[in-house]
Amino acid sequence: MNRLTIATAMAVALGMSAPTMAQIKLADVAELSGPGATVGTNWKNGIDLAVAEINEKGGILGQKIEVTHADSQSNPGIARAQVQKALDGNPYVLLGPGYSGSVKVTASLAQQAEIAQIMGGEAAELTQAGNPYLFRTSFGQQSSMPKVARYIAEEVKAKSVAVVWVNNDFGKGGRDMITKELAKRNVKVVADLSTEAGQADFAADAVKVKNANPDAVFIYLNEEESARALKEFRRQNIQAPLIGETTLIGQKVIELAGDAANGAKGHVGLTTDAPVPAVAAFRDRFAKKYNYVPDHNGIKGYLSIYVIKAVTEKMGKVDPKGFAKTLHGMTIKPEQEPGILMEVTYDANGDIDRQSFMAEVVGGKQVVKEILPKMGN
Amino acid sequence: MLNLLNLVVSGLATGAIYALVAIGFTLLWQTSQTINFAQGEFVMLPAFFVLAALNVGLPFWAAVVVGMIAALVLLGVTFKLVLVDPMLRHGVLPLAIATMALSIFLKDSVKEFYSAEAQAFPSIVPEGSLALFGTQIPLQSIGVFVLAVAAVVVLQQFLARSSTGRQMQAAAQNPTVARILGIPVERMILYTFLINAALVALASLLITPIYLAKFTSGETLGLAAFIAAIVGGFNQVRGAIVGGVVLGLVDNLAATYVSTQYRGAIPLFLLIAVILWRPQGLVGRAEERTV
Amino acid sequence: MTGRTKTMLAALALAAGIAALVLVPLLLNRYGLYILSMWAIMSIAAIGLNLTLGYAGQVSLAQGAFVGIGAYAAAIITTQGWPLVAALVVAVALCFVIGWLLGYPALRVQHHYLAFVTLAFSTLAYLVFRNEEWLTKGIYGITGVPRPTLFGWPLAAPLRFYYFCLAALGIVFAGAWWLVRSPWGRAFMALRENPMRAMSLGVDTRRYTLMAFAIGSSLGGVAGVLYAPLVEFIDPTPFTLGLSLNLLMMVIVGGSGFLFGPLLGALISVLLPEWLRFSEGLYLIVYALFVMILLAWSPTGILGIVDRYLARRRARAASAARSAAMPEALP
CATH class of the missing domain: 3.40.50.2300 (Response regulator)
Known part of the structure; x- marks a missing residue:
């Protein structure tokens, strides 16, 4: 050799x-x-x-x-x-x-x-x-989170948000970035809920979200936990829109959460569900x-x-x-x-720019609501 | 009030599962001084037996039967004959370490030979929920709780009433005397391994629709069962039940009213507190071995 | 073989081993040096655990957490511009005190409860590393942990840092060797063999057990102090319960209660992916199988096998000598 x-x-x-x-x-x-x-x-x-x-x-x-x-x-x-x-x-x-x-x-x-x-x-x-x-x-989270924050502030017109995130390398970075972006747009984080990877029981988190009574809930978890959280939030009758990034409205979550996934919205960067x-x-x-x-x-x-x-x-x-x-x-x-x-x-930093989507789960299917063009365009 | 109800229902369902897993833990300890660090993986595995059977094209009920039998043979008989028996004479520690290795072996085998992905799993309890006191209580939670409690009650009745059960008790309390009395101690020990295998298989069927079938799903469960067993009392079946339910409730209440970041810590503080002030466990009696 | 020549042979083997550890790395690339440094560090942690487990008979499931405490002490203190030796003092003191505080109540209650308490502590420590962001920078970790300088001599280069770790291992090993031969060490072993008898002979069993656990824990801290500058980055992920279990396996696989056991166990574990390269992704499965088979065969690990083999040979030689010495006694 x-x-x-x-x-x-x-x-x-x-x-x-x-x-x-x-x-x-x-x-x-x-x-x-x-x-x-x-x-x-x-x-x-x-x-x-x-x-x-x-x-x-x-x-x-x-x-x-x-x-x-x-x-x-x-x-x-x-x-x-x-x-x-x-x-x-x-x-x-x-x-x-x-x-x-x-x-x-x-x-x-x-x-x-x-x-x-x-x-x-x-x-x-x-x-x-x-x-x-x-x-x-x-x-990077610095590219995706501003899009989500903008959506929450301008489209949903939320003044207060509960952030539910998984406390690991992936979730913490997203939580910090969205918190910063929401603050820029004068949206208050009224509940900041850390969850564990592999957590099965989201009853406590649902109760805390309800007590905070936010205008929207941002969920940033891995697929399996997303599905469990959606189920529990629906069961406890949380009415505020549930918004996520990439994982929340993926096919896997829809499959695992069933009807509970309907109505969930989010930003989709790179998924196999991209249209x-x-x-x-x-x-x-x-x-x-x-x-x-x-x-x-x-x-x-x-x-x-x-x-x-x-x-x-x-x-x-x-x-x-x-x-x-x-x-x-x-x-x-x-x-x-x-x-x-x-x-x-x-770009010069090694970051990427690519088209992305805002989508919603309707009747058990991911439906693209808006195409977000590349930022450079 | 409504919130509290939700928390309690959820906590009870989770706690019942912990209890199922913890009972097997204490059974193995009492009859053969086996501290099974692979107990969590024992719960993870039967679901994969069922999935494998489903993949072959069997209907769900047949797959469940196949999964049960596979669990009894592999996690009951084989585990005892191949791993526990040769190591038992070496004392508690080498066997405990061997079960740590077994847990790595099972986890990585599932990952390599089945999948690293979480798999959905059909529920044996119907989906849907029951409207009660102004909230929705999922049938799954109720079913899990009822089935787990029923399994425990049946087990306790079996141990207390049946002749075999009483022989098992005797074999656990004092193997030497039991042998003199003509009780087949070896067979009794084998029975406890089979009971453990049946319990973890049941736990697997009940919990996998919620936890999903994944090679890592035993990790948190094994630790929780371990804590539940000690908190309740390491030498009592009912101790494991109390421990499991207390743990399920404490976990949910602590996450709501204390801290989400440290929710994993509260059960551990409970564990340390129990060890310091009530080392025999909440319902255990000091230094006594019964099943 | 007389006792004299045996000692000579052992000394020769030791000298050859040391020479290999000093000379072979001269031929290694950066990866080899890194792995060997990692071996030295894990060996230190395992030697500490061996004192607790192999000599005092106590199971600790928190050695990984003590390595974490040492690593965080080193990362926090040295990134503030203080020298590594300050971190060493802090880490050793901290681990010793925490070990004492954990062991005191646990051992008061019942012997084997130390295992459960340390299990809980191990998970708690991970949560603190992850959650206390003001101190540990949380899940993001601490970057740019500098490699130390020794008397104005920078140790940043891989080869120098390896020698630094090797020297640390040498000191720790010599310390452990001295300790198990000291009256303290004999007391530890008396505890392991027969606690009742030790107590009746007037050994304060609880204090000695605690001492063994606290010293073992502080060696975990020493390993951590070296770990941080080796990796030059620290986050909570390595210091889960898994590391504690892994260290426990190293000690048992190598041979608990043997001075060289931890070194051997750490070598197997650290070089594992290298040994088992042929098995591709299956190396953890193969390792787990190996551990199970080994323990079923020899609960005292690899050195246990060697020890039994030597004992058998000695016995055979002795009986041969006996029969040679008194031929008249035979009919």
């Missing part, structure tokens, strides 16, 4: 075209066990699906993709070890991790190695540290291969590979150093690269 790399390097140095047998090495570090296992497994499966698709069609620039997966055990200390190992192997691009804490501890390593890192974390601060090698695959034919086709391919419908982490993993394909084809060569520079400011359109599913633009 080493000799092959040397041979390739020499071939490149001598101005020869790289041999067609060469492989593009990608390294993925994800939460494959521990509390983040569902996130990491979706992400990994998405990656594997995209890699299989691309390799079947002959790879990128005639080179097959080879991806290795390592388990961070949902632990930043181990994520750091695995990323170090991945970087020691000189990958073309580093994929993952998905937990924001694990991204924080590994981003500087990838930066030192000058290797681009495409990750799944959604915390706002990740891309604000000026690291030119770090890229998202979904909206885009390419996304629906992706969902079917994924479900066929893995026997379940992916959540947004599955799409994120899938897209990360197609981003790599688009960037590499634009450069016309496999160039780890040039990768990050090329991706900044780049717009990838599905007309050129169907695998990207929806048009996406990367």
